[in-house]
Amino acid sequence: MISYEGLERVLKEKSIGKTELSTQLGLSSRTVAKIGKGERISQRSIQKIADFLGVAPESLVREVSENKILQVLRDEKAAKLPGGLYHELQVRMTYNSNHIEGSKLSEDQTRMIFETNTLDAGDGITVDDVLETVHHFRAIDYVIDVAEDELTEDIIKLLHFLLKHDTKDSTLDWFAVGDYKKRANMVGGRETCRPSEVHEHMRELLETYNAKEKVTLEDIVELHAEFEYIHPFQDGNGRVGRLVALKECLRYNVIPFLIEDTKKLYYYRGLAEWRDEKGWLIDTCLDGQDTFVTLLDLLGIRH
Numbered sequence: 001m002i003s004y005e006g007l008e009r010v011l012k013e014k015s016i017g018k019t020e021l022s023t024q025l026g027l028s029s030r031t032v033a034k035i036g037k038g039e040r041i042s043q044r045s046i047q048k049i050a051d052f053l054g055v056a057p058e059s060l061v062r063e064v065s066e067n068k069i070l071q072v073l074r075d076e077k078a079a080k081l082p083g084g085l086y087h088e089l090q091v092r093m094t095y096n097s098n099h100i101e102g103s104k105l106s107e108d109q110t111r112m113i114f115e116t117n118t119l120d121a122g123d124g125i126t127v128d129d130v131l132e133t134v135h136h137f138r139a140i141d142y143v144i145d146v147a148e149d150e151l152t153e154d155i156i157k158l159l160h161f162l163l164k165h166d167t168k169d170s171t172l173d174w175f176a177v178g179d180y181k182k183r184a185n186m187v188g189g190r191e192t193c194r195p196s197e198v199h200e201h202m203r204e205l206l207e208t209y210n211a212k213e214k215v216t217l218e219d220i221v222e223l224h225a226e227f228e229y230i231h232p233f234q235d236g237n238g239r240v241g242r243l244v245a246l247k248e249c250l251r252y253n254v255i256p257f258l259i260e261d262t263k264k265l266y267y268y269r270g271l272a273e274w275r276d277e278k279g280w281l282i283d284t285c286l287d288g289q290d291t292f293v294t295l296l297d298l299l300g301i302r303h
Helices: 007-011 018-025 029-037 041-053 068-081 085-100 107-116 127-145 152-163 195-212 217-230 237-251 259-272 279-298
Strands: none
Touching: 007 041, 007 279, 018 029, 018 041, 018 085, 068 085, 068 127, 068 237, 085 107, 085 127, 085 237, 085 259, 085 279, 107 127, 127 152, 127 237, 152 195, 152 237, 195 217, 217 279, 259 279
């Protein structure tokens, strides 16, 4: 959906009506009608209007998502708005997702890094904890930017790169930052996909998932669980998997779920038992969705 609020504002400031604009520029009635309906017009027409009004083309139009939550996130991200949904998502998801994986940074320290780009470090805080916090902020930004794109292996690999680059792991020859694992690994004593088979399993997972005509929360939870069973990266799978789930919730206008560190035992149990009992993980993610709804309600955002 296209918004022409910038054009409307400039026309009002210059006391020019759409009919006069159409006459002056020789725009067709169809083009003028498209502007009124919020439909896309050609880049040539946009440039023509911008030149006539003496403004930059990008100031006249912007793409607006039909997903209200995604649009709020994009608007607040662009405006660098403090205290809103974007701000709280960055702090709360980054803190909880990193803490689930063992980070020692507190929520207050995470908030301080996001808000002030500084840290009053306590004992035992590693450089990687700080780096991966900042990297996670950038990864959420990327998720918001590409939320409506089809999920691909390239997107998933870039999320891993954003999270793990410049960390201690990136200095290890055998650790493939931004690429699939080179060494076999286990999680919770359970065997995961062999390195040689990761690409094929990921291709099949995404092919099956992207073929769905209507995606529900349960479909996204299944994608997340099967991703974790493949465990495609040497490390960082949990955080990348939860970022992918956020992206897909925003893509399909599903209220995202925020897994809190206090619920990690239920979350781990749900993942471990997924193929025998799907309800545990689905219930945990529904609880995480309730957490997100509470945040929306606190901020007065309709959902």
